[in-house]
Amino acid sequence: MNMELSRRAFLRSAGAGVAGTAIGAFGFGGIEAAHASSIRAFKLTTMVETRNTCPYCSVACGIITYSKGDLRKGEKAELVHIEGDVDHPTNRGTLCPKGAALLDFAKAETRLKYPMIRKPGSDKFERVSWDQALDRIARLMKDDRDQNFVAKNNDGVTVNRWTTTGFLAASATTNETAFVTYKVVRSAGMLVFDNQARV
Amino acid sequence: MTNSWTDIQNTDLVVIMGGNAAEAHPCGFKWVTEAKANRGAKLIVVDPRFTRSASVADFYAPIRQGTDIAFLLGVIKYCIDNDKVQWDYVKAFTNASYLVKDGFSYSDGLFVGYDESKRDYNRSEWDYQIGPDGYALVDETLQNPRCVWNLLKQHVAQYTPEMVERICGTPKDKFLKVAQMISETSSPQKAMTSMYALGWTQHSKGSQNIRSMAMLQLILGNIGIRGGGMNALRGHSNIQGLTDVGLMSNLIPGYLTIPTEREVDFQTYMGSRGFKPLRPNQMSYWQNYGKFFVSFQKAMWGSAATKDNNWAFEYLPKLDVPAYDMLRAFELMHEGKMNGYVCQGFNPLQSMPNKAKLIRGLSKLKYLITMDPLETETSRFWEKHGEINDVDPKSIQTEVIQLPTTCFAEDEGALVNSGRWLQWHWPGATPPGEAKHDTWIMAQIHLRLKALYAKEGGAFPDPIANLHWPYKDQGEPHPVEIAKELNGYVLETVYDPADPTKVVLEKGKQVAGFGVLRDDGTTACGCWIYSGCYTEAGNMMARRDNTDRDNTGAHPNWAFSWPANRRILYNRASADLDGKAWDPSRKLIEWDGTRWSGYDVPDIAPTAKPREVGPFIMNPEGVSRLFTRGMMREGPFPVHYEPFEAPIANVIAPKIRGNPVARVFKNDMTQFGDATEFPYAATSYRLTEHFHFWTKHVWVNAVLQPEFFVEISEELAREKSIQPGGWVRVWSKRGSIKAKAVVTKRIRPLICDGKPVHVVGIPLHWGFTGAAKEGFGPNALTPFVGDANIETPEFKAFLVNIEPTTPPAVA
């Protein structure tokens, strides 16, 4: 069970192997190859499989995602199927009603696709470009920070804090997202900083 | 978790209290089933509702929500009274023998030093007697009346089975049966595991709920062993990781802490983090704090952190309050003291208590930024949705910027499961539309801020300008690059302190573990407890070898478990005083005369001699604590306090409302309701078909559990003329909701202090976005108060009233 063992390759060879041994054992060696080639390949063998874990609860069940198209080759990849990873020591292939329906999460109609801005007093979101959204965010944050940054407290102690803008981090993002977030938030002097550990 | 999901197969007794694993952690619960089927393990469930876990339990006992401490202290008393104590373990591995200062005392629900006006204690008397050699005084015979053991005995004396029944509503015979089953695991050959989750944390004394069980587990000798432990099941998939990496107001990655403004300089800061051993020979591992801290500062600010500027100590913001947790954040918002808020993958409008207050707070912001793969109620808090979100958009002046992010299938990196396993995953799909990785978004914000400061100048730009940003693509750090920073690397070639000619690690290499980290600026490490996750041997978190020698459940070559790939914390305590396994069939690590070795990475120096070095190496005592000194705000022992909204007065201290040291903001005190007006004890909970507010966007799950409901007993339904499936209005002092009533036998009235108490169950998962029907959820009702130590809101115990009603108006 090492990381390099492709489940897809395993399925392919297992399929051929079953045909080979069963028929070979009965002495029909000659037709073995012809028979094997007549067996339609398991559909998922044409998919790119990727190891992942269920993003919902902290049991962290192993899952395998199957997609059309290979990201590693620079292709677009579309999710086709998700199933439990039988090699995973915790869930051994099983998934609960949440994990079993994960495909519909990734492809939910209410997935967000574009940056949006809701102006003060408005009753709708309006689409903007990433540059517009990010420039606006940087402007808002910098102006607020410059106006409200506290370099020293009343006792003259250097405190270098900014408490008028806060940051709530999530609970399902990766450690790597978490650390980059930490770096950006703390370097700005933010203290109103929390995650979803409690709720 | 001190142990892991797969370790639960080794247990003899599972206690599910403060959680509902069969419902909320279904694929982890299978290890309970394994233990039952293969070892004949028993399952006890103690819960106000007859839950899905209860339905497969060997024994179920009802309890009123918010009274777990009384129950558990009652079990501790039972074990002490019946001599069901693992004595060798308690004497050698806990602070039972430590002598406590004469000034320490307890009476009528309060410890010495209480100041009502501050809702806080002076905790100076809550400590050990220290001898002239600087070490704590002990009495190994446990005869001294001031030793922890005797104080504990005295402290739990009032929690008799009769008292437990009066407070908790658990019939005495059921309580005694549970106590008896638990007490049997005091045998060194028996293990019990505690599986708990938000049912214990979401109380104004949540930390002490957990502590009560931890004390019980220590008395029974169940910590550090296979099949034992304190197993926090946790909620979200990476909440362990987000906390490890310190994304909280007062944390630095690896459970280091942000300085307060009273720590006026680096020397003062380090001075209070010396962690001198309290007994001879003890490791007191936090003595290495400086190495972890300096390495962190180097990871943050690289060459800008120097010895001369105290490793850029002043780049860190200093706290003026204990924490800016999210309750405080919304309080500040509500007071108009905040201008901006960023919600990254978090939907506080649904997740936080007292929705009306949240809406008022968010409406006072100048700007709100949300980052999420899905629509959230928070990002649309200004949108009117009938009675469910009854706002006037025109009157809300907050600018909202909603940013689309990728989801699990489209990103790469590690998540930490409840068993502390860092498991790497790979992307398998192209993000929809223009959705972006969070790492990209955060980098873009940082780079723009940095550019603006370079151009315009402004308030103290140094920590932004000098933030170490070593990524190949500045605009999009790769997860592998970040993982390597978290692991740590050496900035200069490091030599062996014992032999300066010997190179430990060459400049630029990844460290193999936190043992290499230095406080001289030659090493950098983002999160010391993760050291070893990405070494010169590669990405340890991506390991997929699932072999498990002798089926211990350790799976040591699967992914990486922090710290140091250790699978069971405190595993030194699995062996007796001489280092032999308490139970040979449960062997974990043993002392072979020169070293510790076995199935797991020893949680002790490999050559630390038994009888010299204690197993709890993070504590300056070297042992675990039955008495926590001044480390917890409400006391060194747990005390039963009622929830802030309780159907009965506190039987043991009638004058005390809630937890006497829980922080309550001024206006929230007046927003607590009383039993006269709100007679029913409500609790929120989760369903197996849903995960928070995400799965209501998922078609399948929306079909499985389409509609919000509240759950009540047949008795209450009869009393209030509520029809099964009929509409009810439920209201608290803070708000009102409507739902369909599910009338079940799963909830039964309890008798507490002679009075019937009806429980109302309110599941969490609905809102006004997604594929499921619109629904209120419980948080229009819940109280704005948190745990006294870590501010987890009290979602699990509050008061409501209920009546039949008509369906709500829709948008």
Ligand code: SF4
């Ligand atoms: S499949 Fe279910 S049990 Fe497994 S991680 Fe996902 S939500 Fe948790």
